[in-house]
Amino acid sequence: MRHGALSGLRHRSPVHGLDRRHLGPPEVLAQSVSSAAPAAAMAAAPAIAATTAGSGTIWSFVIATVVSLLIGSCIGRFTRRMAVAGSLYSLTAKGLGPAAAFTSGMALLVGYGVLVMGALVGSATYVDALLGRLGVEASGTVLVAAAIVLGALVTGGVLARVRLSARVVLAAEAVSIMLMIVVFVVLLGVTPQVPAAVTGGSGVGGIAAGVLPALSAFIGFEAATALGVEARRPFRTIPRVVQWTAGVAGVLYLFATFTQMTGFARTGLATVDEPVPALALALGQPWLALLLDLGIALSFAACALATLNALVRVVFSMARDGIAPAALGATHPRRQIPHVAIAVVVPVVVVVPVALLASGLPAAQVLADLLTLATVGYLVAYLLVCLAAPFFLRRIGELTPVPVVVTAVLVPVLLVVLVAFVVSAWGGVVPLAIGALIVVGLAWLLWLRRRRSAQLAAIGVYDETVTADVLGGHEGSPL
């Protein structure tokens, strides 16, 4: 009746070469959770949000959790229907077309790339602090050495087969979250329970401003999307994992915020520089600070590896799309990983943070700037994928009212958050870096328009259904 419906099927997927359909749900979940690095954010994010939101900090996190869940639902509209390696870049291509997808790709390269750098700096900083507490004299050399060792470990992790790499990430993240829960439960247990509302609230405006740092604590929760090709049941696993990560991270942040607000009820959370270690020391529990440093260092390290896994798959997808050098789309025949993309990406994301730390810049400032820049990249990618969702559904003839409403609510919110984020960083290096990246991106796009217009028009490679997936699609034997 529908002659030729199956004739367009390819014999092998356009993203062949990856370890197709092999990762179980826990390994995929680890990718997303680690990339969001909740253990690291639990310690830092509540205090940052409290500088504007005051006693309303908890509401900032509630709003950020809801926004993240809604972003997750937009991503889910795609991932229930297609499996990709290029994360949000490949998804956006199916809804908004080449220019928007290219922008998303650029934003992801920046977001993922800079987050890997930031996570390495973060992990090195806390390893340094940990060694300091154990009596090793603090010096710049220790910090740089820690960054180099961590860079080497992460390189080893990304070069392993994806199953092994995912399991390492899973173990590291599980340990770090357990450590953080132990630390926070102990803190909550020994803290005098004073109602938290004694410090002045900053009203609705303050809470809204607090959503910025709260939302940046969630970035990375979509990282499992890049494992679509490698997940065993991608259409079921990926959308769930992304939503679960947003939910779990939200619960952890609310718990962490509640603990810290209770601990600093009298003085106000925002007045303290490093709230959790200060709390631990004030309560006469210095060993908690050790656990905390270890947990955060592990969480950042897992974040670096998980985000790097996503980054190389975006580069790989861009190469398979024909808008990056084709060699970057090669895969290792035995390990089934995009090894050429790894070889090109890894030196950049490891050398830059090591160089920044070696140059003697204050580590805390480097970390803050890198995380801000990464967040801008993520927000652009989130904005585009949320905008793309209803267009995608309309294109395939499956549009319903709910996705339209979700996008109509989310897009203005994300736009405001993005603008506020850039404005809040005004005067620092971050806006300069953004400006430079926009120039580079535009130049690349113009070059592609002139030289690779056909490839540019066709971007959006994904793990298509092939003849072997379809019952009766194979000529010959059914096995």
Place this chain on the structure above:
Amino acid sequence: MSSLEPLPISGRQPRAVRSALAVLEEVVAAGPGVTAKEISAALKLPQATTYRLLNLLVGEEYLVRLPDLRGFALGRRAARLALPVVPTPPAAARAVVEHLRGQVRWGVHLASFRTGQVTLVDPDPDHPPSDDVVLARHPHASALGMLLLADQPDWRALARDLRPLTEHTVTDPGELDARLEVVSAQRVARQCGQVRADRGCIAVPVHDPATGALVAGLALCGPAARVAEPNTELVALLHEHADRLVPLLA
């Protein structure tokens, strides 16, 4: 997340199950390429419900989306909903098996692997083999089953439960792994008393020369003690007949 939660069926769920089956049927009836809107219209189901059911069935891999992302077709997993149909081997192939029966005093059985299981398609009427169900469910124990497992990229997907059928059955995954390596290397599988304590089998594979796929296996079964002997000539005879089966079965 991968297992089915044992929830009691309640409320509107029976209707949802019926609708899901109707969607599957509609994809078969309309043919590959049918779109979500068309299915919704044909079944008079609300659109949102239809899309959810389709996504669910795609998630479970009973359906697939075609590359335009609009059209649907049956996925490979849907094959599991029907009884596997194994074609009877052609007369020429049965003649080859009969010829071998005339040369040896053991039972000679021909099995097909086309359904992903061991299915006897020409069992020896004079030496009845083990029960079909036992052979299909416990590939780790039988010689024909080991041929099938040795051909898999990951045999653990097919043999989840290494249950002992006799005291000789290999139940250790490591040991089975080592044995399957030998089976692949020597193109012959052997078991002594693993299915029934007093019986043993030697089996050789029949591969499709074009695709390299394992299509069938030819087995000789006899007393366990005799099977344990080297039997070089018997194995050569088996391989010779298996080679004659290649053009007839592949």
